[in-house]
Amino acid sequence: MNIHNLTRVAMGVALVTASMSALAQPVPNPAQTGADAIVTGEFLQSGVPTFNRAEQTGLCLMESVVSLLASRTNDFGCSGSYSVDIVTTDNQGEGFADIAGGSGIGGTTLNATLGPLRDIGTRCNVKTDTTAQNLLNGLEVTYDAGHAWNRTNEIFNSDAIISIKDAQTGSPNFYREVDIKDYFKQVINGRSWELDWGLEDIKKARTNEPDGGVFFYPVQKWQELSWYQHENGQEGGLYVHKYQMVPRSARGCRVEYTATDLFNGSGEFETHGTVTLYKRTALPI
Numbered sequence: 001m002n003i004h005n006l007t008r009v010a011m012g013v014a015l016v017t018a019s020m021s022a023l024a025q026p027v028p029n030p031a032q033t034g035a036d037a038i039v040t041g042e043f044l045q046s047g048v049p050t051f052n053r054a055e056q057t058g059l060c061l062m063e064s065v066v067s068l069l070a071s072r073t074n075d076f077g078c079s080g081s082y083s084v085d086i087v088t089t090d091n092q093g094e095g096f097a098d099i100a101g102g103s104g105i106g107g108t109t110l111n112a113t114l115g116p117l118r119d120i121g122t123r124c125n126v127k128t129d130t131t132a133q134n135l136l137n138g139l140e141v142t143y144d145a146g147h148a149w150n151r152t153n154e155i156f157n158s159d160a161i162i163s164i165k166d167a168q169t170g171s172p173n174f175y176r177e178v179d180i181k182d183y184f185k186q187v188i189n190g191r192s193w194e195l196d197w198g199l200e201d202i203k204k205a206r207t208n209e210p211d212g213g214v215f216f217y218p219v220q221k222w223q224e225l226s227w228y229q230h231e232n233g234q235e236g237g238l239y240v241h242k243y244q245m246v247p248r249s250a251r252g253c254r255v256e257y258t259a260t261d262l263f264n265g266s267g268e269f270e271t272h273g274t275v276t277l278y279k280r281t282a283l284p285i
Contacts, residue, residue, distance in 0.1 A: 038197060046184035049153045049194045054095075057088040057114045058269035059228065060124035060147050061097040062257065063158055063179070064110050066224075066240055068099075068143050069275055070255050071162045071175045071202050072136060073244070074219055078253035080137070080277045088112075091267030096129075099275075104132030108141055121150045126160070140165040140172075156181045156196070174205035176216045181224065194228040200242070221246040222255075225285060229262075236262035238271050243285040252281030 051059070065084055085102075088095030093114025100107030108128060115123035124147040128134045134141050145160035158179045163172040181198025200223075203216035227239040237260045244253040259273025 042182055042184045042197065046186050046195070049183040049185045051153050051183075051194065052091060052267070053093045053114055054088045054091045054267050054269040055194075055228075055264065056122065056149060056153065057093050057095045057112050057124065058086050058271065059156075060114065060126060060149075061086050061088075061095055061110060061112045062226075062238065062240060062271075063147065063156065063181075064112070064126045064143065064145060064160065065097050065099060066242055066255050066257060066275065067158060067160060067177045067179065067200065067202075068108070068110075068141065068162060069136075069277060070200065070220070070222055070242055070244075071177055072141075072164055073250070073253055073255075073277065074175070074202065074204060075164070075166070075173060076137070078244075078250065078277050078279045082107075082136075082275045084257065084259075084273055084275050086269070086271050088269040093124075095269070099136070103129040103134045106135055106138075108134040108136055108143075110143055117151075119151065121148050122153075123148050136164070139167060142172075145177075154183055156183060156198070158200075174214075174216075176203045176205070177201070178203075179222075179224070181226075192230040194230075196224070196226045198224050200224060219247075220244060220250070223285060230264065235260060236264060238262055238273065241285055252279050254278055254280060 082100045085098045086095065095112050097110045098107060103109035110126050111129060112124060112126045126143065126145045126147065128143045142163045143160060145158060147158045149156055158177060160177045162175040162177060165172050177200065179198055179200035181196045183194060183196045186193050186195060201218055202220040204219045205214050205216050207214050209215045222242050222244050224242045229237045240257040242255040244250055255275060255277050257273055257275045259271040261273065262271040
């Protein structure tokens with residue numbers, strides 16, 4: 001091989017190396033700062049949560065309430081206000097949530113049953129009351145979910161099938177709601193806080209698929225934060241903020257729960273508050 005061929009080979013190697021180097025150094029991802037902050041806040045500055053079974057059941061019901069109302073925004077817009085009462089009657093893992101007064105009187109009731117603690121985690125099944133009609137703004141709804149906590153209660157995963165009757169056709173629209181949240185604990189100014197951050201995916205069913213079946217297509221993506229403050233001899237509180245991210249045309253729809261009337265003692269968890277739906281795209285979430 002003569003000197004000219006060697007020169008060409010060297011130049012080619014240099015070009016390939018430069019190209020590979022450029023590929024190995026991608027442009028900055030603007031979401032990375034937020035992702036890094038989540039890791040720092042959750043894992044480097046916090047500990048694992050310390051829920052009892054009554055708290056697990058109550059928080060499972062709370063997630064069910066806000067996911068049901070978030071699903072409703074896909075067809076009925078981002079507005080409304082609902083009273084919410086959550087009561088877990090004992091530490092055995094049973095409870096209910098009444099939305100707008102509860103079933104049979106123009107609202108909806110969700111019933112929850114917490115399964116036994118197993119070596120892998122704890123199930124939480126939630127269903128609408130089967131003994132009376134469940135309504136949201138005059139339209140019939142159903143909710144059937146199998147949620148779960150991992151064995152340390154740091155991961156909460158929801159998986160629900162929801163139906164909401166269409167106001168025009170009278171037939172139900174079906175949704176599937178799935179989210180995954182991380183719970184973590186911090187003690188701030190002498191008060192214990194259980195916090196969470198997570199993402200939610202809401203899908204809507206379409207029939208007459210090519211295979212003749214039903215398929216759930218993604219229609220909404222939400223981000224969620226929550227704050228649960230133990231009583232610790234003072235007033236407790238529970239706060240949930242859901243923020244719709246996609247589709248962009250609906251970005252900024254918010255589902256917010258606020259309850260400062262909270263009791264947690266002797267194996268009972270009880271909270272009374274309000275869920276409000278409204279649109280505001282400006283941050284913070």
